[in-house]
Amino acid sequence: MTLSLRRPAATLAVLAALLTACATSRDAPSADPSPLRPRNAASASATASPSGPASPSGEAITHELADKIDELLAMMAEDRAVRTGVAPPGDDRSAEELFGQMGAVDEANSLRIREILDEHGWPGWSMVGEDGSLAAWVVIQHADRQLDLQELGLRYLHGAVDAGDASAGDLAYLVDRVRVAKGQPQVYGTQLGAGPDGELTPQTPIEDEANVDARRAEAGLGTLEEYYEEFRRAMEELPEG
Helix, strand or coil, rough: CCCCCCCCCCHHHHHHHHHHHHCCCCCCCCCCCCCCCEEEEEHHHHHCCCCECCCCCCHCCHHHHHHHHHHHHHHHHHHHHHHHCCCCCCCCCCCHHEEEEEEHHHHHHHHHHHHHHHHHHCCHHHHHHHHHHHHHHHHCCCEEEEEEHHHHHHHHHHHHHHCCCCHHHHHHHHHHHHHCCCCCCCCCCCCCCEECCCCCCCCCCCHHHHHHHHHHHHHCCCEEEHHHHHHHEEEEEECCC
């Protein structure tokens, strides 16, 4: 089956997911106006303890830590808004205004996340919970104008995953993002684009593609074919017209 990316009914959110593999959701892609990436449920806990990702709780949550979590979630929400053109509730900015602010938002988010990395290292599950860690990943994943920041984040995230304090699936996506930026082969095949006929295709070739599903499984991700099929289903569910 060939997936066309040229259907006029395709929403900006789904196109963004298909062409940049951006994500702020744990779920499979849909027509919902938020940038998505397919994520196998196991990916969030591929390196976690049997009880699952650690979450800050009880006396460990100080006002400063709570503010940090809120700040990261706000950064992710703004990232989502400027990429989908859908403002948060109570925000009257138009889609045109939001799209026009993407560069400024990315610059501000990149500056702040760099400060957080310098101060704390990777904000992992034990510090900011799973959602806070995801938010940090989203900001760095979209910092395409600052490859050095993505590489810095990659080093910190790798250490956090090794310590069981962050998502191996998030690491897989960032590994591929950095490799694609350098024109290098991908390891996990997460970064997709449109081929000459509009079909899904990796943005750069996949290294040792015969064993890519084994590597994806180690990161808690589904098979490459399942990944493609989730996008196909999402596109088929979009209304015609």
